[in-house]
Amino acid sequence: MSLLVFVETANKNYKKTAFEAVYFGSKLSEDCHVLTVGNHDNIPTLGQYGAKHIHVANADEAAQSDNQWLSKVIADKASELDAETVVLAHTAIGRAVAGRVAIRLKAATVTGVAGMPEGKNFQKQLFGGKAIATYTSLASTTVMTLMGNTVKPEASEAGAEITVFTPEALSPAVKVVSVNKVEGTVPLPEAELVVSAGRGMKGPENWSIIEELADALGATTACSRPVADTGWRPHHEHVGQTGIAIRPNLYIAIGISGAIQHLAGVNNSKVIVVINKDPEAPFFKAADYGVLGDLFDVVPRLTEAVRNFKS
Amino acid sequence: MKLLVCISKTPETTAKISFTEDNTAFSKEGVQFIMNPYDEWFALVRAIELKEKHGGTVTVINVGTPDNDIVIRKALAIGADDAVRVNADPASANFTAHQVAHYAQDKDFDIIFAGKETIDFNGSLVGPMVAELLDLPFFSYASHLEVEGDTKTITCDVEGGIEVLECSAPCVISATKGLAQQRIPNMRGIMMAKRKPLEVVEPVDVSETEKITHLAHPEGKSGVKMVDPENMEELVRLLHEEAKVI
Ligand SMILES: Cc1cc2nc3c(=O)[nH]c(=O)nc-3n(C[C@H](O)[C@H](O)[C@H](O)COP(=O)(O)OP(=O)(O)OC[C@H]3O[C@@H](n4cnc5c(N)ncnc54)[C@H](O)[C@@H]3O)c2cc1C
Ligand SMILES: Nc1ncnc2c1ncn2[C@@H]1O[C@H](COP(=O)(O)O)[C@@H](O)[C@H]1O
Numbered sequence: 001m002s003l004l005v006f007v008e009t010a011n012k013n014y015k016k017t018a019f020e021a022v023y024f025g026s027k028l029s030e031d032c033h034v035l036t037v038g039n040h041d042n043i044p045t046l047g048q049y050g051a052k053h054i055h056v057a058n059a060d061e062a063a064q065s066d067n068q069w070l071s072k073v074i075a076d077k078a079s080e081l082d083a084e085t086v087v088l089a090h091t092a093i094g095r096a097v098a099g100r101v102a103i104r105l106k107a108a109t110v111t112g113v114a115g116m117p118e119g120k121n122f123q124k125q126l127f128g129g130k131a132i133a134t135y136t137s138l139a140s141t142t143v144m145t146l147m148g149n150t151v152k153p154e155a156s157e158a159g160a161e162i163t164v165f166t167p168e169a170l171s172p173a174v175k176v177v178s179v180n181k182v183e184g185t186v187p188l189p190e191a192e193l194v195v196s197a198g199r200g201m202k203g204p205e206n207w208s209i210i211e212e213l214a215d216a217l218g219a220t221t222a223c224s225r226p227v228a229d230t231g232w233r234p235h236h237e238h239v240g241q242t243g244i245a246i247r248p249n250l251y252i253a254i255g256i257s258g259a260i261q262h263l264a265g266v267n268n269s270k271v272i273v274v275i276n277k278d279p280e281a282p283f284f285k286a287a288d289y290g291v292l293g294d295l296f297d298v299v300p301r302l303t304e305a306v307r308n309f310k311s
Numbered sequence: 312m313k314l315l316v317c318i319s320k321t322p323e324t325t326a327k328i329s330f331t332e333d334n335t336a337f338s339k340e341g342v343q344f345i346m347n348p349y350d351e352w353f354a355l356v357r358a359i360e361l362k363e364k365h366g367g368t369v370t371v372i373n374v375g376t377p378d379n380d381i382v383i384r385k386a387l388a389i390g391a392d393d394a395v396r397v398n399a400d401p402a403s404a405n406f407t408a409h410q411v412a413h414y415a416q417d418k419d420f421d422i423i424f425a426g427k428e429t430i431d432f433n434g435s436l437v438g439p440m441v442a443e444l445l446d447l448p449f450f451s452y453a454s455h456l457e458v459e460g461d462t463k464t465i466t467c468d469v470e471g472g473i474e475v476l477e478c479s480a481p482c483v484i485s486a487t488k489g490l491a492q493q494r495i496p497n498m499r500g501i502m503m504a505k506r507k508p509l510e511v512v513e514p515v516d517v518s519e520t521e522k523i524t525h526l527a528h529p530e531g532k533s534g535v536k537m538v539d540p541e542n543m544e545e546l547v548r549l550l551h552e553e554a555k556v557i
Contacts, residue, residue: 065474067439068448092469096451099404099439108521109405111434121524127431130328131337134525142521173448173482177464177475187471193557217557235454235489236468241324241430242348242488250556260325264430271554273546274535284535289549293540305543309551 001084003029005051006074008093009061012040016153016190017089019049021146023153025087026050027116035077037064039164047160049153056164064093066174071100073167078105083141085117090145091189101143108137111145114268128241128264148190149247149270186220188237193219194248194269196239197227198262200255200276200295204232209299210254216306222246224256240265255295258283275299312367312458314358316391316424317411317441318350320375320382321431330526337431337526346382349426349486351389356491358424359390361458367421368392374401374410380509387504388496394507399514402522404432408440409517416445420481422463427452427487435485442483450482454489 005025007018026032026049034051036043038061046054057073064070074097078086086101088094090112102109110122117123120137122144181187188194195214201207214221221237228238239246241264251269255276256262263286266272274287277294284290291298322328323343331338345351358369371386373379374397383394397410415423423445425438435451442449454473455466461479468487496504538546550557 065476066448067451068442068446071439071443092451092467095435096439096449099408099436100443100449102405102436102520103408103440103443106520109434109436110521111436124433125529126433126526127322127328128433129529131330132527132529133523135521136524137521139520173478173480175477177477179469179472179474181469181472185471189470236472238488245433250550250554264324271550271556272532273550286532287535288532288554289546290535290537291540291543291546292537298540298543301541302543302546305547306557308544309547309557 001029002031002033002081003085003087004074004078004081004083005032005034005087006097007034007036007046008064008089008091009036009038009040012038012061013042014045017091017148019153020148020151021087021089022046022049022051024146024151027151028085028087033077033081033083034160035074037061037070037073043162044159047158048155050158051160054160054162056162057167058164059167059170062176063170065176066170067093067096067100068174069170071097071104075101075104078141086141086143088143088145090147094145098143098145105141105143106139107141107143108135108139109143110135110137112147113144114147114150125268128245129267130264147247149192149249182236188220188222188239188246189244191220191246192249193217194222194246194250195219195252195254196222196224196256196266197254198224198256199226201227201232206296207233209296209303213252213299213303213306216303216310219250219252224262253283254299256283257281258286312361312365312421313419314362314367314369314422314424315415315420316350316355316358316369316371316386317426317437318355318371318373318382318386319347319426319429320344320373320379321347321429324348324430328528334526335523344382346385347426347429349428351386352493353488353490354424354426354486355386355389355391356494357456357486358422359494360491365458370395372397372411372414374399374407374514376400383509384504385496387507387509388500389494390500392507394509396509396511397514398511402519404434404436404440405520406517408437408444410514411437411441412444413515414512415441422481423447423483425483425485427485438483438485445483448478448480448482450476450478450484452487453484454487456484456490
């Protein structure tokens with residue numbers, strides 16, 4: 001049975017989430033088709049991660065921001081291939097198109113799949129990780145988004161057959177005014193290492209010790225909700241139930257008590273380290289490693305140890 | 312402006328989650344319910360602000376059983392003008408989206424708001440599905456929205472940044488943090504809400520596309536290993552050799 005993966009193009013290239021989706025698709029089906037928007041030099045790398053056939057929609061990369069158009073392109077390709085599964089990454093674009101594509105195909109939909117499906121059964125977490133649900137597809141097609149960090153893609157020497165096609169033109173209803181992305185650091189949803197801090201920091205002026213630790217590790221910074229709400233840190237750093245949910249390999253929580261709403265966004269991290277001076281802090285119960293102590297002493301010491309380890 | 316806000320009811324954020332006997336649904340026993348925070352704090356309040364600035368009406372819609380009326384009344388108390396409840400226990404996002412789209416299809420709403428996601432099912436699906444059913448543009452995770460005449464300028468959160476988009480057509484917008492500030496209903500609002508219209512309509516048929524066949528609790532952590540705060544070299548060693556994350 002054939003399967004279609006849509007991968008997002010970012011500056012004529014692909015992010016980790018794209019390779020994960022392709023790799024996941026290739027493990028699920030021998031006949032793994034990949035759809036990409038915009039013709040550029042990095043397309044063949046998709047073959048190394050398992051794409052057998054790559055369909056290049058000859059359009060401007062910015063067109064991906066119009067999910068109405070994009071959904072039609074994806075759904076049309078899926079129908080043409082009679083795809084049993086449509087795989088998307090669990091990104092802003094992936095989530096915006098999943099429901100639309102499903103409606104077009106009268107398909108089942110499961111967003112946030114976090115493991116290899118078994119037949120028509122797809123697993124995802126509900127309630128910010130408080131439950132694991134098995135969804136059974138009752139339709140002939142299933143549209144799913146794949147949580148980051150679910151598979152570890154391995155590149156091979158394989159190549160793919162590449163076909164370029166011209167999709168229907170854009171509808172003029174949506175205009176992109178500007179795109180503004182933080183340069184340099186890995187965005188939080190894609191980060192493998194995260195250093196996060198909370199109200200225990202006392203004030204924004206103390207954040208340099210957090211930034212230095214993050215820098216030493218090559219990690220991305222995050223924060224608890226009150227920290228973002230009071231403007232100590234930018235909103236995009238806010239993790240938790242009402243912020244973003246992340247799933248890094250390592251989450252270091254510094255001066256964060258571990259309220260249930262905070263945990264909802266981070267408890268899927270592979271390894272959690274908690275640094276807190278209160279032995280009763282609930283976060284210790286959700287941690288793999290704990291350090292009981294004053295963060296203003298512990299954090300610089302940890303930074304030092306990381307630097308020594310790296311050199 | 313004619314605005315529609317989709318509101319859902321979810322367990323309160325600290326609720327202890329348990330399942331029905333056959334492990335296929337959440338147990339409602341002893342669980343406190345609230346309006347989904349994204350719907351209440353951001354979608355509803357921004358809609359009310361737009362009405363206050365530009366005139367018009369804010370209608371809220373919920374797909375749910377009669378016990379949801381308490382949540383709907385709260386939305387009216389915060390400032391919505393009227394409400395519709397589609398009388399059914401929603402089986403899926405697909406079901407809900409069809410009900411909302413069916414209700415909205417001939418009413419010419421300028422904007423239909425949804426929340427980013429429900430905090431129980433974490434689907435992020437109802438908004439885009441409604442948009443597709445009505446053939447409208449959809450803007451996900453809007454953290455800012457301005458309206459001038461027909462033009463809506465929408466800031467959407469994307470990985471690692473924002474995207475600013477413009478749209479002159481009617482559209483569907485999913486609300487996230489930043490779009491508005493939470494409003495607490497006041498006494499006058501609560502009194503007025505009792506007299507505001509709440510229409511109950513019956514659902515249209517929708518064929519099921521997927522269903523939950525099993526629910527389980529995740530495996531907990533096996534216990535925390537405490538590391539001496541004086542010895543951070545040891546923590547680095549553990550992260551490298553034992554956890555293998557650095
Ligand atoms: C509906 C709802 C949604 C919510 N959503 C979110 C969400 O998405 N994300 C989120 O984070 N919160 C959320 N919250 C808030 C949440 O309940 C907590 O209030 C919040 O997470 C607490 O933030 P904190 O841990 O930084 O602060 P606190 O709870 O004040 O904890 C500070 C911690 O720092 C420690 N500390 C202080 N000084 C030091 C020191 N010198 N050295 C070491 N440790 C120190 C203290 O022991 C304490 O444990 C939500 C709440 C509600 C009601
Ligand atoms: N039963 C419902 N009735 C009305 N609106 C709903 C319902 N369920 C979900 N929604 C809306 O759809 C949004 C996304 O829900 P979900 O797709 O479940 O994550 C919510 O924030 C609500 O705005």
